[in-house]
Amino acid sequence: MKKYGLQRAPLYFEQFQICSHCCRPSATSLSSAKGTNCKPIRSLAQLVSTFSDWRAQYLKMAEAALPTKTTCKISQALIECPICLKWFINPKILNCHHSFCQKCLQELVFNQNPKTGFIICPECREKTKIPVKGVSALLNSFFLSSLIDDVINLEGPNQRPKTESSKCQKHTDQELRCHCDTCDLLMCVICAFLDHKDHNLTKTTDCVKSFRQAVEAKFDECHRHFQQVDNSINKSDKRLQLMVDRTLADILAKEEEKVAKLRNESRLLRERVTEIGQDRIKEFKSIRSSNQDKMNVGKEIVASVNHLMLHADGVELLDLKLKVMHNLTFHKELQFQTVQRKKSFIRFKCHDVTDADIGEILVEWEVKTEFGKCGEGEGEFKRAVNVACFSDGDIVVCDYERLLSTFTSKGSYKSTGVQSGTEDGKLKRPFDVVVTSNDLLLVIDGPDVKVYDRELRYIRQFRPSQNQVAGQSTLGGIVVDKKDRIAVVDLKRKVISLHNMDGSIISSIHHAEIGNPCGLSVSSYERLIFTNYHNMKLVCVDFMGNEVFNISTSIGGKPAKPLGVCCDDVGYFCVSVHCGERGPCEIHHYNASGEHIGCLARGLYSPQGMTFTPTGDLIVAERYSVKILHQ
Incomplete structure (x- = not known):
């Protein structure tokens, strides 16, 4: 105004x-x-x-x-349902974010196969799983609802088409203008007056406004919670980055420490090897010098004899014959010194990298543990012919007279005998024993190979010579490689048969040098090494039967009889040899090519079966006792 x-x-x-x-x-x-x-x-x-x-x-x-x-x-496409082409009424959102009227989606579901269980979007054909409570349980599109309400408020309430749901079902000419908060129902004024007069009633518009405010409050609450969670994640992210950087720094520091320690350990080992080499080279020089001095004396004697032979006449030579011939035996008195072959052996054995060391220098072996004696009591043996070792270090001893006995890695007695409820599972006269990679025990018992678990419970058995006439086969040794392929030697047939764990045959290898007795071992190069006791031979063949080497065994240059043999992880092998029936016994060391390295142990009584422990020690069955040797 x-x-x-x-x-x-x-x-x-x-x-x-x-x-x-x-x-x-x-x-x-x-x-x-x-x-x-x-x-x-x-x-x-x-x-x-x-x-x-x-x-x-x-x-x-x-x-x-x-x-x-x-x-x-505002584009009409934003507020119109793509199905009915009218303004959205109670719009619902699918997984693909397209929206449709609730009634349109219900009709769409009604017209499709009821077993489908999905709503296929008419816009993009993406599937949305129908909730258990039906289409009404889908997410509401509050944005579209608010947008349409704003348009209606601006363009007038008459612009929105009336729906059947806005009329009272009892009084069809009346609008649903009231909401009973007590019953949570929409109704007309007449129903409110007649049926809900004592209830808490509000206008529909007020109820919608209150509902929207509640939704906004919930959203605000959700947004606040999101902010709290997001802030917490940000803090965790920063803390993680700090922890990652700190941990990486710690690892690098530990790496430097370990590397420095390993380098120091390597330096000490190299210095030790150099020292051993220099000491032995000095020893070799001293022996060579002493022998050279003795040889010079011999040369002087030979020179004197030659001078006499040139200047003396025949009579004088005959008179001096005895003296000259005596002088020519000087080499017996010179006593040239020799060098033990083991002095030329030195090797490095690598260990798994630990805090202790990276490896050790192998020079000589000594007895670490010895257990057992002749007898029939617990922990005693009548004839210990072979040994095997489980992955935890426990030892199984095969006694040709007293079945099987188990001991700890330190030689403490555990048990004797096998557990079997059948006649097949009982051992009659076991001759050889070996352990597989999963700690199954394979035992030669007569013509059969019997399988037991590590508790010596019987599992099964197989016969390597199934098609042979009874009495024509004598099993004399068994080994197993890292792939659990079993090799069994038949002494009478002079054949080594390869088998799978179920006993099925892989191949057969015939060789004339297979004799009785015969020690057998397998290397990591798929090679079989066996001994010929009477011919004093050591033979190596591959899995195809091709001969790799065939060498003679000796002690101090004299022929010696080999018996037991076993290979280590790198293909080197040990052989027990002795002179005569009950002569001194030694264990000799060979490389993978069959070249003699040196003597590992002396003074043994009657070593037969041998095996290595998981830690690299050597277990030897010595008839009445068992010895564990280490470097």
């Missing part, structure tokens, strides 16, 4: 006239208004009434103009 100067109307009303048609003030007099289109206002009440009518008309015109601006900014 200030704009039109109406605040001064009571004082200067006579100076203005206002058209009741256009509501515009004029400075003309009342008398001059006669004959014009404007109708003069003659009282203040008439002025207020006229202005109120004009304001209502102006607002109506403004409201009529707004929808045009709103609808031109």
